[in-house]
Amino acid sequence: MQEIEGGVTAPLGFKANGVIANIKGHNTTKKDLAAIVSQVPCTCAATYTQNKVKGAPLTVTKKHLKNGQAQAIICNSGNANTCNANGIEIAEGACDLLAKELHMDPSDVVVASTGVIGQPMTLDPFEKHIHELVSGLKEDGSDDAANAIMTTDTHKKEYAVAFKIGDTTCHIGAIAKGSGMIHPNMATMLAFVTSDVDISREMLEMMVHDVVNDTFNMVSVDGDTSTNDMLVVMCNGLADNKKIVIKDKHYQIMKEALYYICESLSKGIAKDGEGATKLLTCNTHNARTLHDAKTVAKSVITSSLFKAAMFGKDANWGRILCAIGYAPADIDITKVEVSLSSAQGSIIVCKNGAGVPFSEGKALDILSEDEIVIDIDLHDGDYMATAWGCDLTYDYVKINGDYRT
Amino acid sequence: MQEIEGGVTAPLGFKANGVIANIKGHNTTKKDLAAIVSQVPCTCAATYTQNKVKGAPLTVTKKHLKNGQAQAIICNSGNANTCNANGIEIAEGACDLLAKELHMDPSDVVVASTGVIGQPMTLDPFEKHIHELVSGLKEDGSDDAANAIMTTDTHKKEYAVAFKIGDTTCHIGAIAKGSGMIHPNMATMLAFVTSDVDISREMLEMMVHDVVNDTFNMVSVDGDTSTNDMLVVMCNGLADNKKIVIKDKHYQIMKEALYYICESLSKGIAKDGEGATKLLTCNTHNARTLHDAKTVAKSVITSSLFKAAMFGKDANWGRILCAIGYAPADIDITKVEVSLSSAQGSIIVCKNGAGVPFSEGKALDILSEDEIVIDIDLHDGDYMATAWGCDLTYDYVKINGDYRT
Structure with missing residues (x-):
C-alpha cells in the first residue's frame, strides 16, 4: 500500500x-x-x-x-x-x-x-x-x-x-x-x-x-x-x-x-479540531474487554480538564486517572500505569494507580510537541484501543462564542 | 422558611x-x-x-x-x-x-x-x-x-x-x-x-x-x-x-x-464554575418520563458548544436541539419548543423542532444578563426537571491550562 x-x-x-x-x-x-x-x-x-x-x-x-x-x-x-x-x-x-x-x-x-x-x-x-x-x-x-x-x-x-x-x-x-x-x-x-x-x-x-x-x-x-x-x-x-x-x-x-x-x-x-494546537492519541492497553479499552481511551480524550491541561503543557496526570475512573468500564485502578510520550521522549507518571516521581522539565519538553501520546496500561487483560482528540484552547471558546453571528 | x-x-x-x-x-x-x-x-x-x-x-x-x-x-x-x-x-x-x-x-x-x-x-x-x-x-x-x-x-x-x-x-x-x-x-x-x-x-x-x-x-x-x-x-x-x-x-x-x-x-x-460568567438554568417540561426530563436538561447544560455560545451571547439554538437529540431520551423532535429567558424578557426560538423568526436584538439583550433560563417543552408527557450549568469561557481554559503548575 x-x-x-x-x-x-x-x-x-x-x-x-x-x-x-x-x-x-x-x-x-x-x-x-x-x-x-x-x-x-x-x-x-x-x-x-x-x-x-x-x-x-x-x-x-x-x-x-x-x-x-x-x-x-x-x-x-x-x-x-x-x-x-x-x-x-x-x-x-x-x-x-x-x-x-x-x-x-x-x-x-x-x-x-x-x-x-x-x-x-x-x-x-x-x-x-x-x-x-x-x-x-x-x-x-x-x-x-x-x-x-x-x-x-x-x-x-x-x-x-x-x-x-x-x-x-x-x-x-x-x-x-x-x-x-x-x-x-x-x-x-x-x-x-x-x-x-x-x-x-x-x-x-x-x-x-x-x-x-x-x-x-x-x-x-x-x-x-x-x-x-x-x-x-x-x-x-x-x-x-x-x-x-x-x-x-x-x-x-x-x-x-x-x-x-x-x-x-x-x-x-x-x-484540526476547533481551536486545537495538539493532536492527542490515547492508547488503552491490556483491558479486560474491547468495550473497556475503547471507553477508557475515549473518556480521557473527552475530558475538558485533561484537554485544557494539555493546552497548558501541564503533566496533570491526576485528571487522566479521574477520567479513567468515571469511564463506564470494569477496571482495577490499583493496576493502572500511565505514560506520556511525544517526539521528545516518554515518561511514566503513574504506576499501580499512584503517582511516581518524574522530571517536570522532561514532562514540559514532551508536552511542548504538537502530537502527544497517552498510553494507559490497565494490566488486566488482552484488549487494546486507540482514541484521538485535541486540546481545549482559548480559540475553541473564541470560535464557538461567535460562530453564528 | x-x-x-x-x-x-x-x-x-x-x-x-x-x-x-x-x-x-x-x-x-x-x-x-x-x-x-x-x-x-x-x-x-x-x-x-x-x-x-x-x-x-x-x-x-x-x-x-x-x-x-x-x-x-x-x-x-x-x-x-x-x-x-x-x-x-x-x-x-x-x-x-x-x-x-x-x-x-x-x-x-x-x-x-x-x-x-x-x-x-x-x-x-x-x-x-x-x-x-x-x-x-x-x-x-x-x-x-x-x-x-x-x-x-x-x-x-x-x-x-x-x-x-x-x-x-x-x-x-x-x-x-x-x-x-x-x-x-x-x-x-x-x-x-x-x-x-x-x-x-x-x-x-x-x-x-x-x-x-x-x-x-x-x-x-x-x-x-x-x-x-x-x-x-x-x-x-x-x-x-x-x-x-x-x-x-x-x-x-x-x-x-x-x-x-x-x-x-x-x-x-x-x-461560580471555573471561569463562568453566566448561570444557565435549563428546565425540561412535559417529558414522557422523569429520566427523559433530567437527561435532556443535563445534556443541554453539558454541551461545550452551547456553553461557548452562551459566553458569546449567541442565540445559537441549533446547538440546543443538537444536545437534545443526542441525549439518551425518548423524544419526538418534531414537538420540541425552546425558549430563552432572563431578566430582560423571553423569546421563543424553536417550535415543532424547527426555527421560528425572532429578534436578534432582543436575543442579545436577553443573553447579556448573567442568569439565563432555557425552557425546553417536549409536549409529550407530564414530567419536568431542572439542571444547572455555566458558560464555557477563556478563563476556564486559562484556569485549567495551568492549574497545577
Missing part, C-alpha cells in the same frame, strides 16, 4: 469540483458547494449520526441509498439544512438539480450539508451555480471539493492510497470535514470515500461498519455528536479486480487500505 | 473554624484547613462520588459513617489526597489528630480533601495547625470554614435557613466548594450540611438521597466527575423537635428546607 496524491479523484473514473455558491454569505470568497461524480454507478455503503435530530440531507440520502447504489454526491457547507421546515424539499431539490445536469436518476445522488443548524435556506444558490459546478468537474478536482466542504476547518483533509488486489492496482481516496460538534456516534462529520475496487454491497457494508467503529467513532473534539454526520463510501469497480464477494485475503487488503484512509482522516479531524 | 445568616454554625450546637495550614503552599495567605464540630454526636447521612478512582478521605469517611454517627468534620483544600500511596494513612491521621484535640473517638470524625490529584502529602501541616484550628472553633466560624475549603472557587457558598417543625424553630446550614471537575454522579464536590433537627438515620438517609438526586446531581460545570465528591449532612437534634421517624408532614417540612439549601448550593456552584 502506498500513499498517493489525488484525494477522491485518485481512483479511476471519478471527477470532482467545488465552487463559490454564496451559501456562506453574499460576499464570501470561500467555496461552499461540492460535487463528486463517478463515470458509472457505484456500490455504496454509508453510516449516519445516531443523533435523534438529523439533518434533512441524511433522510434523503438514506432513502436514495436503500438500493446500495449511487453515482454522485452533492454537498454544501455554510448551512446544515437541519431543523428547517423546508429541509427535505431543499435536499431533494439539490439532488434533482445535479441529476438533471448529469442526466442521471435523482435517486443515484447522495446529498449532504454542513454548517449552522436551523438557519433558513433556499434552493437559489444551488440553481444559480449547478451548471458551473457540473461543467467544472475534473479528474484533479478533489482539492476544490475538499475546500468547498470545510466550515471552521483550517486544513482540508484529503487522502488517497494505491494497493494491489492480486495483480490489479486499486485505489481508495477520500475527503472529510470535521472541526466542531465532533463526537461521532457514527458517522462523524462528513467523509466521502471513493474507490475503483469491485466489491459486493454486503462485503462493503461489513467493511465500512468495522472500520468506522475503530476510526471515526474513536474521535472526539468537543463531546457534541453532530446532527449531520455522514460517511459515504462509493466503489465503481473500474479497477477491474476480481470482484470481492467473501471475506478473503483481498477483502483484508482492501480493509487495510480503507482503515488507513479512515484513520488518517480521523487523526486529521482531531488535530 | 426563612433564609438566615450563619452557614453551618446557624443550627444550635455547631462551631467551625478555618486556618492557614500551608497546604496550598509555603507562602500561601489562603486558608486551607477547616473543621466543623457539633456539641453532641450527630445522626449522619452522606453521598459519595461514583468515580472508581476515589480519594482516600472518602474511604476513611465511609468507614467512620458505617454506624450513621459523627460529631466533627476535618477538611483541607490544596491537595485532594487521591492516588497517593500513603493516602489512607494521611486521612486517618487527620481524624486522629482532630479527635485527640477534641477528646472524641476518631471514628466520629468525617474527613475530606479537595485540590490537585496525585500530589505527595504529609501529615505535617495538620500536626502543626490542629491546635490552632480547634482552639479557634467558634459559633460564627462558618465563614472561615467556607473560605478554607475553596480551591478555584471565587465566592464562598454558604447558606442557612430557619423553619418550624410544629412549634419548634429548627435550622439547616451548609457550606460547599465547587468550581471545576464538577459533573456530580453524587455527590458533588464537597458539601457539608449541619442541622439541629432531631431525625432518625433511616429518614435522613432517604431524604438526602432524594434531595441530592434533584439538586447536586443536576449540576455540571465541565462534565468531569470528580474523585473526591462528598456531601455529608449532620443532625445533632439540639432543636429538640418531636423526632422525625416517619415520612409525615414534619419530614416534608425539613425536606423542603434541605432542598432549598441544596438547590442554593447547586446554583451557587454552577454560577
Whole structure:
C-alpha cells in the first residue's frame, strides 16, 4: 500500500469540483458547494449520526441509498439544512438539480450539508451555480471539493492510497470535514470515500461498519455528536479486480487500505479540531474487554480538564486517572500505569494507580510537541484501543462564542 | 422558611473554624484547613462520588459513617489526597489528630480533601495547625470554614435557613466548594450540611438521597466527575423537635428546607464554575418520563458548544436541539419548543423542532444578563426537571491550562 496524491479523484473514473455558491454569505470568497461524480454507478455503503435530530440531507440520502447504489454526491457547507421546515424539499431539490445536469436518476445522488443548524435556506444558490459546478468537474478536482466542504476547518483533509488486489492496482481516496460538534456516534462529520475496487454491497457494508467503529467513532473534539454526520463510501469497480464477494485475503487488503484512509482522516479531524494546537492519541492497553479499552481511551480524550491541561503543557496526570475512573468500564485502578510520550521522549507518571516521581522539565519538553501520546496500561487483560482528540484552547471558546453571528 | 445568616454554625450546637495550614503552599495567605464540630454526636447521612478512582478521605469517611454517627468534620483544600500511596494513612491521621484535640473517638470524625490529584502529602501541616484550628472553633466560624475549603472557587457558598417543625424553630446550614471537575454522579464536590433537627438515620438517609438526586446531581460545570465528591449532612437534634421517624408532614417540612439549601448550593456552584460568567438554568417540561426530563436538561447544560455560545451571547439554538437529540431520551423532535429567558424578557426560538423568526436584538439583550433560563417543552408527557450549568469561557481554559503548575 502506498500513499498517493489525488484525494477522491485518485481512483479511476471519478471527477470532482467545488465552487463559490454564496451559501456562506453574499460576499464570501470561500467555496461552499461540492460535487463528486463517478463515470458509472457505484456500490455504496454509508453510516449516519445516531443523533435523534438529523439533518434533512441524511433522510434523503438514506432513502436514495436503500438500493446500495449511487453515482454522485452533492454537498454544501455554510448551512446544515437541519431543523428547517423546508429541509427535505431543499435536499431533494439539490439532488434533482445535479441529476438533471448529469442526466442521471435523482435517486443515484447522495446529498449532504454542513454548517449552522436551523438557519433558513433556499434552493437559489444551488440553481444559480449547478451548471458551473457540473461543467467544472475534473479528474484533479478533489482539492476544490475538499475546500468547498470545510466550515471552521483550517486544513482540508484529503487522502488517497494505491494497493494491489492480486495483480490489479486499486485505489481508495477520500475527503472529510470535521472541526466542531465532533463526537461521532457514527458517522462523524462528513467523509466521502471513493474507490475503483469491485466489491459486493454486503462485503462493503461489513467493511465500512468495522472500520468506522475503530476510526471515526474513536474521535472526539468537543463531546457534541453532530446532527449531520455522514460517511459515504462509493466503489465503481473500474479497477477491474476480481470482484470481492467473501471475506478473503483481498477483502483484508482492501480493509487495510480503507482503515488507513479512515484513520488518517480521523487523526486529521482531531488535530484540526476547533481551536486545537495538539493532536492527542490515547492508547488503552491490556483491558479486560474491547468495550473497556475503547471507553477508557475515549473518556480521557473527552475530558475538558485533561484537554485544557494539555493546552497548558501541564503533566496533570491526576485528571487522566479521574477520567479513567468515571469511564463506564470494569477496571482495577490499583493496576493502572500511565505514560506520556511525544517526539521528545516518554515518561511514566503513574504506576499501580499512584503517582511516581518524574522530571517536570522532561514532562514540559514532551508536552511542548504538537502530537502527544497517552498510553494507559490497565494490566488486566488482552484488549487494546486507540482514541484521538485535541486540546481545549482559548480559540475553541473564541470560535464557538461567535460562530453564528 | 426563612433564609438566615450563619452557614453551618446557624443550627444550635455547631462551631467551625478555618486556618492557614500551608497546604496550598509555603507562602500561601489562603486558608486551607477547616473543621466543623457539633456539641453532641450527630445522626449522619452522606453521598459519595461514583468515580472508581476515589480519594482516600472518602474511604476513611465511609468507614467512620458505617454506624450513621459523627460529631466533627476535618477538611483541607490544596491537595485532594487521591492516588497517593500513603493516602489512607494521611486521612486517618487527620481524624486522629482532630479527635485527640477534641477528646472524641476518631471514628466520629468525617474527613475530606479537595485540590490537585496525585500530589505527595504529609501529615505535617495538620500536626502543626490542629491546635490552632480547634482552639479557634467558634459559633460564627462558618465563614472561615467556607473560605478554607475553596480551591478555584471565587465566592464562598454558604447558606442557612430557619423553619418550624410544629412549634419548634429548627435550622439547616451548609457550606460547599465547587468550581471545576464538577459533573456530580453524587455527590458533588464537597458539601457539608449541619442541622439541629432531631431525625432518625433511616429518614435522613432517604431524604438526602432524594434531595441530592434533584439538586447536586443536576449540576455540571465541565462534565468531569470528580474523585473526591462528598456531601455529608449532620443532625445533632439540639432543636429538640418531636423526632422525625416517619415520612409525615414534619419530614416534608425539613425536606423542603434541605432542598432549598441544596438547590442554593447547586446554583451557587454552577454560577461560580471555573471561569463562568453566566448561570444557565435549563428546565425540561412535559417529558414522557422523569429520566427523559433530567437527561435532556443535563445534556443541554453539558454541551461545550452551547456553553461557548452562551459566553458569546449567541442565540445559537441549533446547538440546543443538537444536545437534545443526542441525549439518551425518548423524544419526538418534531414537538420540541425552546425558549430563552432572563431578566430582560423571553423569546421563543424553536417550535415543532424547527426555527421560528425572532429578534436578534432582543436575543442579545436577553443573553447579556448573567442568569439565563432555557425552557425546553417536549409536549409529550407530564414530567419536568431542572439542571444547572455555566458558560464555557477563556478563563476556564486559562484556569485549567495551568492549574497545577
